[in-house]
Amino acid sequence: MAKTDSSTMVAPINWSKFQKKVPRNQVTNGVKTALLNANKFALTAWFNDVKKYQTDSSGYLDMKSKSKVNEYRYRFPAAMAFGIAIAIKTGIYDAAVTGVSLQEAKDKMMLMIRSVAYDHKINGTRKVWGGDWQAAHWAYYSGYVAWLFWDEFSPKDQSNIMKMMVSEADRFLPTAPLYFKDSKGKVLFPGDSKIEEDAWNAELLYLAAVMLPNHANSNKWLYKSVEYLIASTSLPSDLNNQRMIHGRSVSSWVNGYNMEEPGFVINHGIIHPQYNALASMINAPIIFSLAGKATPEAARFNLDKIYYSVTTHSFSSPPYKAPGGTMYREATAEVYYPEGSDWGFGVYDNFANLDIAAFTYGWDNLSKKHKGEYWAKLHIDKVVQQQKRFADGHTYIGDRENSYLGREEAIASRMGSAWMTIWLQRQMPAVYDNKPISN
DSSP: OOOOOGGGGOOOOOGGGOOOOOOOOHHHHHHHHHHHHHHHHIIIIIIIIISOOOBOTTSSBOOGGGOSOHIIIIIHHHHHHHHHHHHHHTTOOOHHHHSSOHHHHHHHHHHHHHHHHHTBGGGTSSOOBSSOTTHHHHHHHHHHHHHHTGGGSOHHHHHHHHHHHHHHHHTTTTOOOOOSEETTOOBSSTTBOOHHHHHHHHHHHHHHHHHOTTSTTHHHHHHHHHHHHHHHTOOGGGGGOOOEETTEEHHHHOSEESSBTTTBOEETTEEOGGGTSOGGGSOHHHHHHHTTOOEEGGGGTTHHHHHHHHHTOOBOTTTSSTTOBOSBOTTSSOBOOTTOOSSOSOOOHHHHHHHHHHHHHTTTTTOOSSOHHHHHHHHHHHHHHHHTTOTTOOOOOSTTTOOOTTHHHHHHHHHHHHHHHHHHHHHSOOOEEOOOOOO
């Protein structure tokens, strides 16, 4: 009997369930504006002038020639496509804002996703990437976008995309999540929490499980995603935490921890607020809700602690930098960095995304005085103000504001995530379950 191609097993999204309009208010209007500005930049100056993308004789984009670093080759177009795809699929894409027709926008978005998958080594063509440190992150963005427009991809591209996802998901089945410190408190990765890495690996695993529910490894991917989710946001106190999650005590799930009490993150050698604003922890309710499924309880594990640590936990000065206090500052979008920032001091979109998820899903419950919506208004307004400085829709002036080379691409992905959080919660509010999950 012929083996069934995994691409034929994709569970379609029932879009007929999602017909409600998002109410207009300061936060939703701001996110929509920021996302459409990011779309404008992606589809014009970025695609045409920054990347100078062209198809070659294969019919796909030549991404290999754009950089020598796979992160820049594949993460960036996947992130830009993510923002475009969400705007189109939720009905807010506006050619009057972007200057690019809906059809051209869709064509460019799909071309980027097709090309990312084409270059994966499992597909036997260019064999440029696969198994890289961040590869699960790129496969997640690409697979997510492809799922939104699944029926519009050719059978060949569907097969390439699915083989890419299965290949990347399968490689985590024999592996264990990584920890900043082990169960004895010994530092395993000096100055480098593994919160982000574990989180984006989890994203791909649960996306693969949801998209391919009949695949032989679907339940294994789901179980492994839970393991990675819990590890990602684990605290020292979780080593003795007897709370039951998915049939096991938290203490039996974890072998170390990635955050410090009460919920802040050490990365790049410093207490780093930008790694509390973790986009990879926010998307699980979206993926499960799109499939009409309950979200595993593990997907919100300790997220209330993360949010408490940015809104409410106070840092004394000294030993921390003046003036001390909380990371979020009342009545301003500015963020206090207790030990400085190596990514710049003008990044607000990640905090807006965090705030929106916190008040949407209720994990701002530990925050004192101000909840997530208050902070979301401040942070999203700041993003829109930044974008107003530039006619082409981009956001940053330069490295002092944000030194990451993919800063504009990050805006597209985070604003896409924020919009999807708002839009989908309006359609089908997220529900969680804590049922046992077996490997």
